[in-house]
Amino acid sequence: MSLAPGSRLGGYEIIALIGAGGMGEVYRARDGKLTRDVALKVLPELFARDHERLARFTREANLLATLNHPNIAAIYGFESANQLPALVLEMVEGPTLADRIRQGPIPIEDALPLAKQIAEALEAAHARGIVHRDLKPANIKVRDDGMVKVLDFGLAKAMASDSSPAIVATSPTITSPAMTAMGAVMGTAAYMSPEQARGRAIDKRSDIWAFGAVLYEMLTGRRAFDGDDVSETLANILKSDPDWSALPPTTSRSVEKVLRRCLAKEPHRRMHDMADVRLELDDRTAVDGAVAPVVTRSPLAKWLERAAWLALVTALGALAWFVSQRPRPTEQIIRFQISAPPTYRFGSLTGMVTGIGAGGGALSPDGSRFVYYASDKSGNSALFVRHLDAFESRQLPGTEGATQPFWSPDGRFIGFLASQKMFVVEPANGDVREVCAVRGIGRGASWGSGGVIVFSTSNPTQILRVPANGGEATPIKLANAETLIGAPSWPFFLPDGRHFLYWARTNTQAESAIHVTSIESGAETTPLTPSSTQAVYVEPGYLIFTRGAQLFRQSFDAASLRLSGSAVPIVDRLRTFEPIGLAEYTASNTGALAYRSGTDLSNQFAWVKRSGEVEQLIGPAGNYRTPALSPDGQRLVYTDSSDGNLKLLELRRGLTTVLTTTPGFETGPVWAGNDRIYYRSDNGGIFSVDSSGTSQPEKVMDGTVNGPSQYLDHPQLGKLLLYFGTLPKRMSQDILIVPLAGKPEPRAIVDSPNLEVEPQVSPNGRWLAYASNQGGRNEVFVEPFPPDRKRRWRVSKFGGRQPLWRQDGRELFFVADDQKFYAVAIPENPTTFELQADFLFDMNAHVYNGRNSYIPGADGTRFLVNTLREIPDAPINVVFNLIDRAK
Numbered sequence: 001m002s003l004a005p006g007s008r009l010g011g012y013e014i015i016a017l018i019g020a021g022g023m024g025e026v027y028r029a030r031d032g033k034l035t036r037d038v039a040l041k042v043l044p045e046l047f048a049r050d051h052e053r054l055a056r057f058t059r060e061a062n063l064l065a066t067l068n069h070p071n072i073a074a075i076y077g078f079e080s081a082n083q084l085p086a087l088v089l090e091m092v093e094g095p096t097l098a099d100r101i102r103q104g105p106i107p108i109e110d111a112l113p114l115a116k117q118i119a120e121a122l123e124a125a126h127a128r129g130i131v132h133r134d135l136k137p138a139n140i141k142v143r144d145d146g147m148v149k150v151l152d153f154g155l156a157k158a159m160a161s162d163s164s165p166a167i168v169a170t171s172p173t174i175t176s177p178a179m180t181a182m183g184a185v186m187g188t189a190a191y192m193s194p195e196q197a198r199g200r201a202i203d204k205r206s207d208i209w210a211f212g213a214v215l216y217e218m219l220t221g222r223r224a225f226d227g228d229d230v231s232e233t234l235a236n237i238l239k240s241d242p243d244w245s246a247l248p249p250t251t252s253r254s255v256e257k258v259l260r261r262c263l264a265k266e267p268h269r270r271m272h273d274m275a276d277v278r279l280e281l282d283d284r285t286a287v288d289g290a291v292a293p294v295v296t297r298s299p300l301a302k303w304l305e306r307a308a309w310l311a312l313v314t315a316l317g318a319l320a321w322f323v324s325q326r327p328r329p330t331e332q333i334i335r336f337q338i339s340a341p342p343t344y345r346f347g348s349l350t351g352m353v354t355g356i357g358a359g360g361g362a363l364s365p366d367g368s369r370f371v372y373y374a375s376d377k378s379g380n381s382a383l384f385v386r387h388l389d390a391f392e393s394r395q396l397p398g399t400e401g402a403t404q405p406f407w408s409p410d411g412r413f414i415g416f417l418a419s420q421k422m423f424v425v426e427p428a429n430g431d432v433r434e435v436c437a438v439r440g441i442g443r444g445a446s447w448g449s450g451g452v453i454v455f456s457t458s459n460p461t462q463i464l465r466v467p468a469n470g471g472e473a474t475p476i477k478l479a480n481a482e483t484l485i486g487a488p489s490w491p492f493f494l495p496d497g498r499h500f501l502y503w504a505r506t507n508t509q510a511e512s513a514i515h516v517t518s519i520e521s522g523a524e525t526t527p528l529t530p531s532s533t534q535a536v537y538v539e540p541g542y543l544i545f546t547r548g549a550q551l552f553r554q555s556f557d558a559a560s561l562r563l564s565g566s567a568v569p570i571v572d573r574l575r576t577f578e579p580i581g582l583a584e585y586t587a588s589n590t591g592a593l594a595y596r597s598g599t600d601l602s603n604q605f606a607w608v609k610r611s612g613e614v615e616q617l618i619g620p621a622g623n624y625r626t627p628a629l630s631p632d633g634q635r636l637v638y639t640d641s642s643d644g645n646l647k648l649l650e651l652r653r654g655l656t657t658v659l660t661t662t663p664g665f666e667t668g669p670v671w672a673g674n675d676r677i678y679y680r681s682d683n684g685g686i687f688s689v690d691s692s693g694t695s696q697p698e699k700v701m702d703g704t705v706n707g708p709s710q711y712l713d714h715p716q717l718g719k720l721l722l723y724f725g726t727l728p729k730r731m732s733q734d735i736l737i738v739p740l741a742g743k744p745e746p747r748a749i750v751d752s753p754n755l756e757v758e759p760q761v762s763p764n765g766r767w768l769a770y771a772s773n774q775g776g777r778n779e780v781f782v783e784p785f786p787p788d789r790k791r792r793w794r795v796s797k798f799g800g801r802q803p804l805w806r807q808d809g810r811e812l813f814f815v816a817d818d819q820k821f822y823a824v825a826i827p828e829n830p831t832t833f834e835l836q837a838d839f840l841f842d843m844n845a846h847v848y849n850g851r852n853s854y855i856p857g858a859d860g861t862r863f864l865v866n867t868l869r870e871i872p873d874a875p876i877n878v879v880f881n882l883i884d885r886a887k
Contacts, residue, residue: 003027003042003084010081011696012040012088028091033696035507038076039089054085061087064153065658066620067128068643070532070548070578071121073141073149076661077693092149097218098137105221108250115215116281116572117148120549122211123274125153126204127599128620133202135210136191137217145530145567147547189233190223194265197234205267208274212262219255220246224263238265254280282572333882337875338386338594341393344374345873346596360403360584361876364411367588370878371396371405371414371427377819383416385427388592388878396425398432404442408468409449409497415468417442420755422455422466422473436466436473439726441706443580444490444534450497452519458487458580458682459705459726463502465519477521483507486664486682488515489581490534494558501543503534503581505663512581512663514545516561528563529554533576533583538591538883546583549574551595553883570882573597575874579644579665580682591883596874603846605636605649607857608865612821612841615862619649619656625846627866628669628677629855635691636864637677639667646679648691657693670721672711678721680705686721686738701744706733709759717786724757724770735759735770749787758802761785762809762826767833769795769803769812780814782833793833795824802853806860813856813863819843823860844868 002025003014012029015037019026029040043057058078065075074090097114100106106114118140125132132139132153141149189197193209196202216224224242227233242263247256258280264270271277340346347360361372368388375381383399386392402416402423413424415435422435422445440457447453447468454476456463461484466473478488488504498518505512506527514535517525528535531545538544543556543563551571555564575584575596585595605618605627618636627638636649637659644665648657660666664682671677671691678688678700685702689695700721707723714720719740724733727748735750750756750770757778759770768785771778780800783792795803799817806813812824814837822837845853845865855864 008081009040009042009084009086010079012038012079014040024086031088037091039091040079041087041089043085043087057085064130066640066647066656067125067130067153068640069121069124070550070576071117071148071150072124072153073151074661075658077658080694089151090149092141092143092151094141094143094149096138097140097142097148097214100142101137101217101221105248106218108219108248108252108255111215111218112255112281113146113569114142114148115211115218116278117548117550118150118211118214119274119278119281120573121148121150121153122204122207123278124599126207126274127601131202131204132207132210133196134188134191135207135214136188137214138188140214145547189230189237190225192234192237193267194238195267197237203267204274205270205272208262208271208277211274211277212259215255216242216247216259216263219248219251222246278572334880336878338370338393338878339875340374340873341384341395344376344384346372346374346876360405361594362406362586363588363592363594364407365409365589366411367590367592367880369411369427370586370594370876371407372876373399373402373405373416379817379819383414383425385414396427397430399423399425404444406445406447408447409493413447415445415447415453417445417455422453424468433470435468435470438473443487444492446491446493446500448493448497448500448519449495452497454491454493454500454519456487456489456491456502458489459684461487461684463488463491475521476517476519478517479522479525480506480515486684487580492534492536494537495539496558499558499561501528501535501537503531505581512578514543526561528556528561529567532578533581536587538587539589540884542591542883544570544585544587544883546574546576546585549576551583551585571595571597575600577641579641579663587883591881593879593882594876595879596876598874600641601869602871603866603868605638606865606867608841608854608863608867610840610861610863614867618651618864619654621869624866626667626669627852627855627864628671629864630671630674630691632674633858635674637669637671637691638866639665639669644682646677646689648693659689659691659693660697662697668705668707668709668723670708670711678708678711680707680723686723700740701738701746706757710761712737712761712765714761714765722759722761724759727751733757735768750783750789760803760805762805762812763807764809767830769805769814771801771803771814777817780812782812795833795835795837796822797837804852804854804856806856807858811856811860813840813854813860815843815845815853819845821854 005014005016007014012031015028015030018028024041024043027040029038031038061078073092076088079086079088139151191210191213193206196206213224225233225236227236258277261271363370370386371383373381373383381401383396383402383405384393401418405414405416407414413426415424417438420438422438423432424435425432440459443456443458445453445455451468452465453468454465463476464473465476483506485505485507488502490503492501499516501514501516503514514528514531515525516528517523532548533546535543535545541556542553545552550569551574552567553570554567575598587593600623601621602623604621607615609615623641625639625641627636629636634651636651637646640647645661646659646666646669648659666679666681669677669679675691676688677691678686681687686700686705686708687697688700689697705723705725708721710722712720712722720737722737724735726733732753733755734748735756736746736748738744738746754772754774756770756772759768761768766785767782768787769782771780777799778801779794780796780803781792781794796814800814803812803814810826812826815821819842821840821843823840824835824837844867853866
C-alpha cells in the first residue's frame with residue numbers, strides 16, 4: 001500500500017516516496033512536533049500481518065535504537081497506524097557510496113577517511129553486540145560535509161523470521177517471499193562472507209568481510225566478487241580470491257594487508273575486530289607507504305633526467321647552505337599520555353561533566369601547563385595542575401568541589417566554578433578569591449584579553465559577562481536568542497577580547513553550530529560552521545571544532561571572522577557528550593592539543609543484596625543517570641548520557657524502548673502510576689510522556705528545574721510534582737511543588753539560604769525527607785509534610801544524600817559522603833525521627849546532587865544500583881605540532 005504525498009501516518013506527514021525494496025517502502029516525512037524531516041520505512045504488508053514476527057521485529061528494533069554514534073543513522077522510534085507499521089529513521093541527505101563508486105574508483109587519500117568512518121560505526125555497533133549483516137555501498141551514505149552514515153544496522157536480522165534461510169538467492173537484496181520466507185533480508189550476495197553464503201551462524205567477522213569487500217570496491221571501482229548470476233557470485237566467494245592486481249599502484253602495503261586479512265575465507269584467519277582494522281588504517285603508512293611503480297625510460301629521457309638532477313642538486317646545495325644559517329623550527333609531532341592521580345578519576349563521578357575540555361580541564365595559553373579536575377571514590381573533587389615537562393600533577397588547595405577550570409590570557413590565574421559561585425586561584429601562591437555568584441548550571445567560561453569573563457548557564461539559559469576582578473554578572477542579550485534550543489554553551493574568547501565563539505542548537509532542524517558574537521548585548525551574531533560540540537581558536541589562525549567523533553581544523557581569520565579553505569580532520573574517535581555540545585578536548589593558543597578517546601561505559605545496572613553482594617547484572621554497560629523503577633517493579637526508565645534520551649528497560653524481557661528523541665538532555669524521570677513519566681528537559685521545564693513510547697512528549701511547565709523528584713496524589717494538596725529548583729530572584733535551590741491541575745505555578749515548601757535537594761515524601765504522605773547543605777555539607781533531614789518548619793530532625797551523621805523510602809514506608813535509606821549506605825528503621829506511627837541509622841554496605845555507584853544511584857526494592861531486601869564498573873580511566877592524550885601539520 002503506497003502512501004500519497006500529504007497523507008499522514010500517525011504524527012508524520014508524508015512528503016514523498018524516496019525508495020523501495022525488500023524491507024518495504026521508504027518515505028520522506030515531516031515530524032510536525034519536532035519540525036524535522038525523517039525517513040519512514042513502512043514495512044511490507046505480508047510482514048505486518050505476521051504478529052509473532054512483528055513482535056520479534058519490535059524487540060530487535062528497540063535494541064537497535066540504543067545505538068548512538070555519529071556515523072550510524074539513528075532509529076528514532078516505531079510508529080503504527082492504520083495497520084501500517086513503520087520505523088522512524090534519521091533522514092540522511094547525500095548520495096550513497098554506491099552512487100559515488102559508479103563514477104569510478106575513489107582515490108586512496110579520499111577513500112581512507114570514508115573507510116575509517118565506516119570502521120568506527122561497525123566498531124561501535126559490535127561493542128553493543130549488534131552485527132550489521134547487510135553492509136554494502138548502497139547502505140552507506142556520504143553527506144556533503146564528508147561525514148559517513150551507515151544505514152539499516154541490524155535490520156536484516158530484525159526482518160528475518162525464525163525459519164528464514166541464512167543465504168541470499170538474488171542480488172541485490174532478495175525480496176522474493178518464496179526464496180526468503182516472506183522477504184527476509186539476510187545480506188546481499190556480492191558482500192556476503194563465506195560462512196553467510198553457506199548458511200552458517202555469523203558474527204561480527206562477517207561484517208569485517210563485508211567491510212573488506214566495500215573497501216576493495218571503493219579503490220578499484222569494481223566488486224571483489226562478482227558473477228553473471230547469484231550462483232556464480234556465491235561460488236566465487238567460496239572458491240576464488242579477488243583480483244589483487246586491480247588495486248591502484250598507489251595502494252600501500254598496509255592497506256593491501258588489511259584487505260587480504262578482512263577477506264580471508266576462514267573466519268579464524270580474518271581480522272577479529274574492527275578496532276584492529278581501524279588502527280591499521282590510522283597508520284600513516286596506509287597513505288604514505290606505497291611503493292612507486294616501475295617505469296621504463298628511453299636513453300634520451302635518462303640523459304635529460306640526469307642533467308635536470310645535476311641542476312637541481314646545485315640549486316638545493318645553495319638553498320641548504322642558506323637554510324642552515326637560519327634557526328630551524330622543530331616540527332616533529334610529539335605524543336604522550338597523562339593518567340589521573342592515584343585513587344582519582346578524571347572529571348566527576350556524575351557522568352554529567354566530562355574529564356577534560358570545556359567541562360573539566362584546559363591547557364594554558366602557552367601550552368606549558370594543564371589544569372583539570374578529578375574526583376576520588378567518595379566523589380570529592382579538586383583541581384590539579386600538571387607542568388607538561390614534569391612527571392606528576394599538583395593539587396591546588398582551596399579548589400575542593402571545583403569544576404570547569406579556565407585560564408587567564410597571561411596564564412597567571414585559573415578560574416573555576418564551585419558552590420554556585422565563580423572563583424579565581426593563583427597557582428603560584430594558592431590565593432583564591434571570589435568573582436561572582438553563578439545562578440544555574442555552568443556551561444563553560446572564558447577569560448578575554450580585555451579583562452572580561454564570559455560564561456554560560458542552563459536553568460536559567462543565558463550567557464553572562466563579569467569583570468575578571470569581580471562584580472555582578474550581567475546577561476548578554478543574543479541577537480539570535482529566539483532561534484536557539486536550550487542553552488548557548490561553552491563560550492571561547494577570540495584574541496581581540498571582544499568577540500567570542502559559542503555552541504548552540506537552532507530550532508531549524510535542531511542543528512548545532514558554532515556562532516560568533518561580541519560582549520555587547522544585541523550585537524550581530526554570525527553562524528560559522530556546523531559542529532557537534534564546542535569550538536576553540538588557536539594561532540596562527542585556526543578554528544577547531546567537531547563533527548561527530550572527529551576533531552577538525554579549518555583556517556579562520558579572527559579579524560574578519562571568516563572561515564576559508566576546507567575542514568581537515570585531525571583526531572578520530574574523540575570522546576564526546578553531544579546532548580550538551582561538549583567534547584573532551586582542549587587546545588593551547590600555541591597549538592598543543594589534549595584530548596580523550598573512546599566511549600564511556602563506566603557503569604551498569606545491577607540488583608544488589610542487602611549484604612552488598614551483586615545478585616544480577618541488568619542490561620549492557622553504558623553511561624547512565626537518574627534511573628527510576630515503575631511502581632510494579634517491572635520497568636526501569638533512565639537517562640542514557642550517550643545521547644541524552646530517556647530509555648525504558650523491561651527488566652523481565654530485557655527490551656529497551658527509546659522514549660525521547662528531542663535534542664538536548666532529558667533527565668530526572670519519575671513515574672505517575674505505571675503509565676506516565678514526568679521528567680526535566682534541557683530545553684527548559686518539565687515534560688511528560690506516555691510510558692509506552694507511542695506518544696509525543698507534552699510540556700507541563702517552564703522554569704529552572706533540577707528535578708522532578710516525585711509524583712504525588714496527596715489527599716490535601718491533590719496531584720502535584722515535588723522537585724527542587726531555583727525560583728526567580730533567588731540564588732538558592734529550594735524544595736518546590738507544582739500542581740498538575742490548573743495553572744502550573746510552582747511554590748516553595750522548604751526555602752532557606754541553603755541548598756535543599758532530592759526531596760521524597762513517605763508512602764503514607766506524612767513525612768518529607770531531603771538533603772540540605774546547612775552546616776557546609778549535605779545531610780539528610782526529615783520533617784512533617786506539608787512542612788510546618790517547627791519540627792525537623794537530622795538523620796545522618798557523616799554527610800548524606802539521596803534519601804529514599806521503602807515502598808511500605810518502614811525504612812528510609814540514604815548514602816553518606818564516604819559512599820557508605822545506611823538504613824533507618826521507621827516505627828509504625830513515629831512522632832520523632834531521632835532514630836539510629838544502620839550501616840548496610842559500601843555503595844559502589846554514582847552519587848551526586850540528582851537522582852538516583854540506587855532504588856530500593858519493594859521489601860528492602862535488595863536494591864537496584866547504578867554501579868560503577870571497575871574499568872581503567874581513559875588517559876589524556878597530549879600532542880604537540882599536530883594541528884598545524886595535519887593534512
